[in-house]
Amino acid sequence: MTLRLHDTATRETREFVPLTPGRAGIYVCGLTVQSEPHVGHVRSAVNFDVLRRWLAVTGHQVDFIRNVTDIDDKILTKSAEQGVHWYALASAMKRELDAALTAINVLPPTYEPGATGHVPEIVELIEQLIARGHAYAAEDGSGDVYFDVRSWAAYGELTRQRVDDMEPAGDADPRGKRDPRDFALWKGWKKESEPQTASWPSPWGPGRPGWHIECSAMAGKYLGPAFDIHGGGVDLRFPHHENEQAQSRAAGRPFASYWLHNAWITTAGEKMSKSLGNSMLIPSVLERVRGIELRYYIVAAHYRSHVEFSFEALEESAKAFRRLEDFLDRAAPVVGSWFASLPDAFREAMDDDLGTPAAVAVIHDSVREGNRLLADGPSDELSQKFGEVVAMLDVLGLNPADSAWATGRTDDRLTEVVDALVKGLLEERTAAREAKDWARADAIRDRIKAAGVEVEDTPTGPKWSV
Structure with missing residues (x-):
């Protein structure tokens, strides 16, 4: 089966055909590093990380730019409110973002450009747009430069809107605009209210890039004028992605062949955001569940489906993942040689617009069958199911044996100590049972259970879990 993706631009699910056979160029809009990342922020990173992993599994060399x-x-604004340099705030929040993505096993991008490091490319692109008659410098002395939306007949095609139906662009002072919907490509330095460090020289005077032009310039630098996939959250479709496409194509760059957008994570039906005050910051969430469990929660929903966040739903999802882990823990000492293989049903689910809900269902089906086989002891069939489960979890970035998850453990040495203590008690219990001292055996089990440890008797001996 061939990978099919739902293209937001055409609103069709169609076969993925890369511009260069065997390669895939992906550009994903990352975050504005203004505050700590919450669950809604990291969803996009996880969803496109799954896409990247699946493309690699299916034989593509992936150039992934975020x-x-x-x-x-x-x-x-926030740096001024906090009394810190803007670049200090951005740097600190970038470190918070990196820590959050590492905690949920999001692979580092091939490259992660920042807007401030690409001002020359941005200025060059703006000059091209002015030369082609699609941009102009404001005549009010502000130093602003705008994209002329009326000059590009296809403006609005990504979101299927007419210019006259659009709201005015609110990204700059409207006094210098020919049309209120024209959007800023360059913002002149406001000497009275902005630090000089937040400006760069340009042909139009000192200033800084507008939001939309940054991504067009950086995508062009690292992926070329035409590339395969542009991704981001559904809230970026307008105005950000609409403006990106318009200015890039107006400059003569074909830009993205496919547009993919992940849906929101909501709370009480509203988009999770800092402004609503309902955000769930990653460190706080990871006090309730592990990083691998949070990732499973995100992956288990289709990337285009809105997710209503609650801790109850998160914890139920974590329990479901633990059942998968439990099978691997109990089967690992039993299986002999095994190799990773992906069931056809899993491949079909992933090839159908990254159908992770169906793919996760296949994993649970394999675990149920594996548990049945495990009860009968070692077998080739059990080894096969074990290999399938490992391979499928690996594709989704959920393999508990992945060394990436080791960084999320609070204290591996403490785990070793607890394991030794519990095993000592279990050995005492086993000895009591062999001596038919049932009262002592039950007393030891009750003591272990009172400490929050569950014991399960298996054909290979007792197993424990918190």
């Missing part, structure tokens, strides 16, 4: 917006109005 940018960071490290200068914009919000960063300047």
